[in-house]
Each structure stands twice: as structure tokens, then as C-alpha cells.
Amino acid sequence: MIFAFDIIILVFLVVAALISLNVKDLLSASMIYGIYGFLICLLWAEMGAVDVAFTEASVGAGVSTVLLVATVFNTRRRSSD
Amino acid sequence: MLSKVFATIAVAITGSILLYGVSDFPAFGDPHSPANAGVPGSESVSLYFIEESYKDTKVPNIVTSVLADYRGYDTMFETVVIFAAGMAIFAILRVVGNKEETAAKAAEEDSFTNGDHNRIIVGTTVRIVVPVIQLFALYVVAHGHHSPGGGFQGGVILGASFIIIALAENLNAALRRLSELNYVRLAAIGIFIYAAFGIMAQVLGSNFLDYGALQPIFMTDGPEMARSHSMLGVEIGVAFTVTAIMFAIYANLASRGQLVKGL
Amino acid sequence: MVDQIPAVLVLAPLFGALLIGLIGHRDHRVCFPIALASLSVTFFGAIAAAQHVFTNGPMDYFVGGWEKPLGIGIHLRIDALNALLLIAIATVAVLVTFFSIRRVGEKNTEKTHYFYILFLLLCLGLFGITIAADAFNLFVLIEVSSLTSYGLIAMGSSRSGTYAAFNYVLMGTVGASFYLLGVGYLYLTTGSLNMQDIHTILGSNPEIAQSKAVTIAFIFILVGIWIKMAFFPLYGWLPNAYSYSPSSTACFLAPLMTKISVYVMIRVMISVFGLEWIFVSLGWSHLVVWLAVIAILAGSVLALAQREIKKMLCYLIVAEVGYMVGGAWLADEGLWGMTGALYHILADAAMTLCLFLAAGIFVKRFRAREISDLEGMFRKAPWVMAAFVIGALAMIGVPPTCGFFSKFYLIRGGLDAGHWEYVGALLISSLINAVLFFRIFEIAFFGNKPAEGHDHSHDPHETEELPVASNEAPPVWSGNLPLFATAVIIILLGIYNGPVVALIRTFLEELPIVASSL
């Protein structure tokens, strides 16, 4: 684990979380949530949790995002907040 | 507005309690913290796994051996959680028996072959890529003993390969390969495989999920290799359930439970 | 054979669910026998386990045979505390299975097998929670039971029900996540996940037990479980979620979900942290008793304001949760409050089941959702009403029923501990219950004298089961059998309260509690 790398990813993580929650377009929010998932997956690989990283890459960043997108397509794309 | 005030108060309280606790933690990355090395006077579980798991199971990936053997009971219920989520989603969303839709389904069927050139390009690419993805998924399942991976990851990738087919062509194309009847069955069979390994151990006079007792079945030298083989079997069971449910959740969410057309 | 029972308890419902998953879609009639058979196996297993526990002491079961060092494998444990609860859950499950015949299928027959799968998995989750002795395993099983209950509540819900179900998902997940966070803090400080192991470590290392992280772990576990059990400030999700869900779901969830959370709280208090640590070194047990007092009063008063039967019963659950949490936290010397709380878990499961079954039958057969619809019910359905009266009397706390005895022990604990406010709240709540139920009796017996300008035609979306072809109606016995059985159980549990309480006491007296220090 490399401290500088750790800090950079953590900061990006917070930024991604904030953007994902504040974008008014839900499709973008879902995609940024996917980015968030990949960042956290990187973080875990970096912390030595390779199995968790693998699962997060496939489940958190992959399938979760697809499910969110599927729901957004079937409902409404705009959000009031 | 009220909810924002309430949220701020709740977040402030929870956050300050948590941060108050942080100052008491062992430093980040300390190899001798209680979590990593146990407390004086009692044996550390984590050190036991690191030092003994290879001898017990002959599986180099400690995470796999802990997941599938030592804490296999948890993992079985984790699979049950997925199964339950799948069943809950079908129970909530699935719309059954709509004549009009089935007619529309028949009309939809051929949109891949005629017209819509984007779909042809994407669809052909996907047809080339999907076997590779599936092969990789099987590798991940089978190679979980030696490298990161295992039933969940492989299952999710395998499920994702069906999702890709559904995205690139249409949902029916994917459902032709894994129909509704079959994915429910596949999910049940997956957990059944998992539990069967446990029950076989019980039949052979040991506790539930004690893979070491399966030695006479696998005809291995010692209980270690029996554990290693059983873990592979269990991972395959997990992969079945996860594949089926991941695809099924997508299919239901994408088509609002009608299982036609999709996105 | 007997030592394999802990595994069999969870495996029987699991295999039932899998079997229904494999063949259930073809013919819905196979679902009920499979469900009943697998739950009967669990029921007899629970009885055998209880028998074994009360003669030979606690049963320890190490899944996978990973016994030493403690905590590397998963540890299941049946002792006097949960043996009784196992029987209670199994009984309720079997009775509700009878009640659920064809009731779920009416709206949409193709989903019947999903209902049974979810129902069996929910039973599996509850049994698993009860026997778990590993903090993380408990979390996984809490999630099994929560996810199935989300599905069950949402599947037959009416219009507003879906929104209630969504809130339930959010609250339930936050509750479980808080629990997980608390377990994480415990793991961080003790390095173990096994409850027994954590207990020994906390007991032998005072500096760990006094650390901030352990206190915070306790707070988060407690708050997480409180959300799950709808304790006072966090009860918002419960009334809507339960009252909008289909009858057979409500009949199963209402008696068990909150009670199992109370059990988890007591289990965590006794087996993980130890009562001495909580009552002596933490020193805010009286605050929790005050919260419980508010919960009891608020629940009772809100129940008084309701017009729908089910919603009224839901608010009564909020009050009952207050009884149990207050009782468990009384910290009196003889632990009579804890005894009362444990006995009340059993008693309340029976009482709530009885009332919800009756309410389900009223809706089903007479379309009576509101209290005013019950007019003349004593004439129309004297037996159902009689069972309802027994349940109501137990809720009020009239002597031969179990409700009286649980209140008796709770009040005794309150008096011993000097918590007069708790005793007062208990009495006031009984009084309110009396007012509440006698009002219903009056309407049901004499009819509603002042003609309210209230129309009986409901929004078709709001009523869960509308036009039902007469040949689709469930057999009368499927509703009455469980109802009468529950009424009998209420009275029997009351009459034989002595032996039951003696069993609970033998467990509590073994606890390493320094009575003088309390």
C-alpha cells in the first residue's frame, strides 16, 4: 500500500460520490456511480484486498450500474435534485 | 426542507460519534493491531488463517479457503441472500400472462436480422466477444484457489455475458439462451449443490459442511485435498446461482417484469 | 443424530424453498404440502432440541467441524434462551402456513410459488438468527430475513404499500448496516467475531472493555437493532409497511420480526457484552427505560387514534416493543425485568398472531378493514370474534391469559428496580388497551349507534383483495384452525407460565452476574 496513491484515490472517491449525488440527470448519476465503483475497486486492489477488488469490479461497478441504468431507462431520467 | 435539517442533524450526530471513536483506533496499517494479530491472551483468528489454512486445505488463496470452508456456512447464506433477492424481485415485478405482449414479442423477434445496422455491428461484435467472456468466467471460477476469483466473481461475469447479449441484441435473444424457467431452476440447483456437499458430510458422520469427511468420495490422500476439491464444487454451485440471478434481475428490471423487449 | 439438529433446523426450510423453486411453477398445489412438511420437520426439530437443551444443557454446533481455536469457523448454539423461541417461531410458521392456503394466490396465481419460497426463506432466516453464535453470521441471516420480508411486503401491496415497502427497505438496510458497523468496531478491538470469544476477551481485558471503540460498537449495534425492531424514535416504517401488506404476510411478520430483533438485542446484551458491563460500567440504562416509557405511551396513544384495525394493531406492536426493551433494560437485582421481557417475547408472538389472524379473517370474509366495519360481528362470526376477544384480553392483561403474567413479571422488575415511571407507563398502556378493545367489542356487539357519515366503498386499489370468485375462496378451516389454535396457546401459555418462567430463570440465574453490584 502506497500512502500517496491511497490519499489521491480517497479524495477522488469523495468527489465522485458528491458529483454522483448532485447531478440532476439520473443517467449521468448512474454512470458516475460506476466510476465511483471503479475507484473504490482500485483502492482495494491497492490495499491488498484483491478478491474484494475483483468482486467490486464485477458487482459494484458492473452489475449495479447496469441495474441502475435499466431502472432509469424504465422510469424518468430527470431528477429534481 | 425539513428532511434536510433532520438529515444534517442525524449526520452530524452519527459522524461525530464515529470520529470520536476513530481517535481510539490502532494506527492504520499496524500489523499488530487486535484485528490483525489478536489480543494478548487469546489466539488470533486471522493469524490462524494465515499460518494454518494452507496446511488444512491446500489452497494458496487464503480468502477462498476461509470463504468456502471455514466460513462456508456464511457463504451458503450469502448465496441464499442472492436467491432470495431474485425471488423477491420476481414476486414484485413479474407480470404474467399478457396476450398483447406475446404478440408484440413475435413481431420483435426479427429486428436483429433486418434493418437497424447499428445493432448488427454491435451484435456481431458481441457474438465474437461473448464466448471469450464466458471462457474467462469459467477460468475465474475454476482458478479461484490460486488467484483472486471464485464462484461469485465468475458467476457475475458469466451473468454479465448474458446481460451483454441482451443489451446488444435484445432481451429475447438472451432469454432464448437462458429462459425464465431455466434460470429459476439453475439458481435453485446452485444452492442445492452447495448444501449437498454439506449434507454428504453429515451423512458420512461429520458436521454440516465438514468437507474433510468427504475423503472417501473423492478418494484423496487426506482430508486436505478433499477440502480443496469440495471447495471447487461449492464454488461451482455459487456460480450457478449467481449467474442465473444476476441475469434474471437484469431481465426483470429492464423489461419491467414483462420479459419482452428489454431496453 | 440429535447433535445434528441445529443444522437441520435451517436446512429443512432451505430445501423446502429449493424444491418449490424447482417444481413449484408447474402446479401451485404442491407448494403448500412442501412448505408444511419442511416446517413440520423444523417444528419437531425445535422440540427435540429444546428437550435436549433442558436435560443436557446448551448445544454447541461447529459448522465444518472447525472448533478450535474458537472463532475460526461458524458456531451455532442452542441454549435455554433460544430453545423456547425456536419452538415459538416454528409454531407461528406452521400456523401461518395454514392461513396462507390460496390466500396469496388469489390476486395472481402465477406468483404463489414465489410467495412460498420467500416465506420459507424468511423462516430459515429467523431460525438462523436464533441459533447463530457468530456476530457476522447473524448479520448475514438478518439480511436473509430482511430481503425476503421486503419481497413479501412489496409483492401484494396496494398503491401506498409500495412506497411503505420502499421506506422499509431503506430503514432495514440502514439498521443492518449499523449492526455491521458495530460488529466491525468489535472486531477491530477484540480481533474476534465469535460471541463467546468476544465476551471472554471483554471480560478478561478491562482496558479493552472500557475503550471508546467498544462503547461505540455497542451504540451502533443497539441503534441498528432498534431500527429493525421499530423502537420508539425509529418506528416510522412499521405501521405502513405492515398494514398495507397482504394478510398472510402481515400475520407472519408482525408477530415475529420485531420479537426476533428484541431477542437479538437481549442476546447481544447477555452473550456479547455481558449485563454487568452494560448496567454497571455503561451507566445509562435508565435513559433507555425512559425511551421505552415514551415508546409505550406513544404507541398506545397513536393506536387510539387509528380507525383501521390493522394499523391500530401495528401501533400496539410499537408499544409492546417498548415493554420488552424497557423490561430488558430495567437492571433490577433479580433480573425479573429480563425474565418478563423474555416471557413477553413468547406471549406477544402468540397475542399478535391471534389478533392479526382475526383481522385478516375480518378483511377476507367480511371486507371489514375499519373498526366501524366490525358492526354486529359477534352475530356474523361468533367464533372468530371469541378468539379475537381472547387475543384482546391478553393484550389488555386479563388474568388467565399470558398477557397478564408477562405484565406481572415486568411490573415486578420495575418495582424492584425502582423505575416507577415504567410501571406507570405499563399500567396506563393497559388501560388504553382496555379502552381500545372494549370500544371494538361494543361496536361488534351492539353495533355502531351514532351513524357515522362514512362510506364503505373503498378505492379499489386500496383494498388488497377485491373481486374474488366464490370458488376461489379459501376453505373456512384454513383461517379458523390457526386462529383457534393460537387462542388456545394464549390461554395455555398463561396457565403454564410457571414452568416456562422457571426455564427462563434457570438460564438467567446461571449468568455470571454479580447481583450486589447492580
Next chain:
Amino acid sequence: MAEFIHDHIQPYFNYWVYVIIMMIGLWALIAKNNLIKKLIGLSIFQTAIILFYVSMGVKDGATIPILGHHGSSPPASEHRLFEDLDEEEPKKAHGKPVDHHAADDEHGEDHTHGHAGHHKTNPDLIANPLPHVLMLTAIVVGVATLGVALAISQMIFKEFGSLEEDEILEEIKASASDG
């Protein structure tokens, strides 16, 4: 201020960030109006807990929890990659006199596995596998919950034609007063 950061934030940086992310998620969960946004908040909330668990299993200079296998497989070469770093980092940790651990070390060396010559079974050099196992379960539970919640929100959209909380509440109020 700089001292505070050095003493209280730097050694616990991961823990601070986990609290921040968790609070972002919790805030969104309560305050956001859109149901999908609430669910994204919920997922972020759950990942924060996972971050907490994984953070406590980290050891300075340790490698992944996969033992070298016959000295030739990819994980083994990764070990070699990390080995240079391992040489200096643990010294810091070992500098601390932790008496109970000395016994553990001897214990560990007793059982050195013969299969991987270059690999020492010093447990300080292998990350704690237990939190990883627990979090695999938690991730899967998280996606299962997300799926169910999304299904319910599709139902809500079907019933109310909206996913905005205030609009739904208004609809419920309106239908209650009609009936």
C-alpha cells in the same frame, strides 16, 4: 493545527475518509428527494462500511493474502515484487516491543511451508484475509438489496408515475382524502 493533522488525521486517514463517505451517503439517504438518488446514497453508505472493514485488515508493507504457489505462479512473482518494500517496512513495526507477538512469530516459523522456498510465512507480510472474506459477503448483500429496492421503485413509478418523494406523498394524501 499541523500537529493535530499529524497526530490525529494522518495515521487514521482512511478511517476519517470512511466516516466522510458514510455521512455523504447517509445524508443523501435522508435528504434527497429522488428515490434513485436515495438508493445511490444507500450504496455509497454501504461501500463506506466496506472501506472501514478493509482498512482495518491492512498491514504496512504486506502483500495480498495469497500464498506463493510452487514458486512459479503469478502470485509468487508478485511477492517478489513486493519483497524489496517488505524488507524495510516491517522493521518499523518490529521495533515496537510487542511481547505477545514474539511467540506468534516462532510459532509461524515452525510451520514454514516447504513448497515456496523464497516465501517466508511471516504473518506480518500478508494482509489480514478475514475482513476481505466478510466484505465479499457484504458486497453481494449490497447488490441484492439494491436490486430489490430498484424493483420496488419501478413498482412505485408504475403506481404513481413519479419517483420524486414529495410528489408521491402528495398523491398518497390526495387518494386518502378521496377515499
